[in-house]
Amino acid sequence: MRAFSAIALGALALAGCTTAATRPASTEAAAQPVPAGMQYLYGSAEAAALTRGQWRDLVAYVGQKVRNRPANSVVLTPGATLANPQYVSCGDKPFAAVFDADETVLLNYGFESWQAAGGKFTPDRWSQWERTGIDKVEPTPGAADALRQLRAMGVTIVFNTNRNAANAAYTEQALDRAGLGPAKHGETLFLQGDDATGGHKDGRRATIAARYCVLALGGDQLGDISDRFNAISDVATRRAAVATPAIASNWGAGWFVFPNPVYGPQIKGGMDDVFPRDKRWNPPAEEK
16 A cells, blocks of 8 residues: 555656655654563564474473373362472373463564553453454464464363453454464353453363363463462562472473563562672772
C-alpha cells in the first residue's frame, strides 16, 4: 500500500500538482523509544537463538522419556516442597507436555507494541486484547516446530495459562492461527477461572497430571513450574530456591524456563536485592 501511495504522489508531482507534506505514521512509530526488555525479547537475535535452543533441548529430553517411560511425571504432588519434592506417578497414563501460553509459546506483539507506545495494562484491557488480538501474535522462535515434533511422538500438548476462561474460544483461535493448536478448553487448554484458585496454576496442573504422564513443564515464569516459587517474595531467596539440591537438576530436564525480561514476578528488586554489596564497584579516584 505504501508503494502505491509513493507512485501516485510522484505522478501528481509530475503533473504540476502539489500536496501537503505529512509525516508517515511508520516514521512516528520508529521514533518512539522501546524499553530494553522489549527490544531483547521481541526484536533481538539473541533472544530468538536462546528460545530456539531451549525448544530443541526440550524436544530431545521428551524424546528420551518417550523411549524410556519414567515412573513419575515432573509435576509436584500437593504435599511436596522444594526441599523434599515428590512427583505425581505416571502409571500407564498417556504422555503430555504442559506449557504456559504468553511469552512461552506465543509472543504478544500487538499488546506489547501498544504498551511500548504508552498503553497501560489493566485486567479489562488485557481481556479486550484476548478477544481482539488473535491475529497480532506470533509463535515464539522454534515453538511451532517443537510442538509438531512432540505431537508426532505421541505426546499431547496441554496449555495451562492465566488467560481468562471467559475468553476461551478466542485463545483457542489465537493458538490455532499461530500454528500451535489444536487447543480445546477443558481438555488441552486450562485457563484462569477454571477453578477457584485464581491465578495459581497448581490446581490445574494437578488436574492435568491426573490424566497424563507429564514429561515436561515449560513457561516464562517459575509459577509455570510450581506455585511454590511465587510464594517466595524475597528476591534473593527466590533466586536461591532454584539451586535447592533436591530440584536443581530439574532445570533443562523436565522443567524448562523461557526468557521474559518484560513482565512478571521476576521483574523486581532494588539495589540491595540485585547487587551484593561486596560485589559493587566504583571507579577509583584519579591520581593527581
